[in-house]
Amino acid sequence: MRVSFRPFSLGPLRPLPPHVNGLPRQSRRGGPQSPPVPPCEAALRYAGWGWPVAACPDAPGTVDPDQILALWNRQPDAPVLGSCGCAFDVVEADGELGRNALARLDRLGVSPGPVVLDRAEYGRRLGFLVRAGGAGAIRPWVSWAGSTRLFSTGQKYELPAARPGRRDWLREPCVGQGGRPVLPAAHLILGTLALAPNRA
Numbered sequence: 001m002r003v004s005f006r007p008f009s010l011g012p013l014r015p016l017p018p019h020v021n022g023l024p025r026q027s028r029r030g031g032p033q034s035p036p037v038p039p040c041e042a043a044l045r046y047a048g049w050g051w052p053v054a055a056c057p058d059a060p061g062t063v064d065p066d067q068i069l070a071l072w073n074r075q076p077d078a079p080v081l082g083s084c085g086c087a088f089d090v091v092e093a094d095g096e097l098g099r100n101a102l103a104r105l106d107r108l109g110v111s112p113g114p115v116v117l118d119r120a121e122y123g124r125r126l127g128f129l130v131r132a133g134g135a136g137a138i139r140p141w142v143s144w145a146g147s148t149r150l151f152s153t154g155q156k157y158e159l160p161a162a163r164p165g166r167r168d169w170l171r172e173p174c175v176g177q178g179g180r181p182v183l184p185a186a187h188l189i190l191g192t193l194a195l196a197p198n199r200a
Helices: 039-048 065-074 095-108 134-141 186-199
Strands: 003-005 080-083 088-093 115-118 125-131 142-144 149-151 156-159 167-171
Touching (some): 095 186, 125 134
Antiparallel strands (some): 080 156, 088 149
8 A cells, every 4th residue: 555645744753751741641552442331421421522423424413411311312322423523533544554653653652642443344444533624634635545544524433432343442542631632633643654664
């Protein structure tokens, strides 16, 4: 798989200190960090971070606890779909490429931010959550070959919840000041994916 870019600067990759805002750096273990929680509980947790969630692709996202309780009481096994472009975007890569990128970031001491492991997709795809608006802004600069995908405004992305065979956190969100997870810039992840196949 080749990823080609028009010239632009990624800027320096600066390592994070062991603790950011008094919080420990994310674990570098290769497996999921904790078992997924039931969909309603997961939806409430994400909403508490300011991430609008929905139970179906065509529904608007919400952070209102009462609406979330009503939705998942009616559909207790419904997926938890995050609204991209509101609180986060997603850069999704196939498993091998994504793990190579993670290994490179770990060697540099740079946090990749939250990473979702999708067990249902062939090859176990990885979804990197990045700052909202980042994937959409950089999309015109990127020519993708293969299966790497960007999720941004107007799209939904399934977040981890207790649905057998679906999604787990490979790297759990690290909540910073303001009570919201710390997310990297999209160009950091995209640039690392571009370099990962040859320099993992």
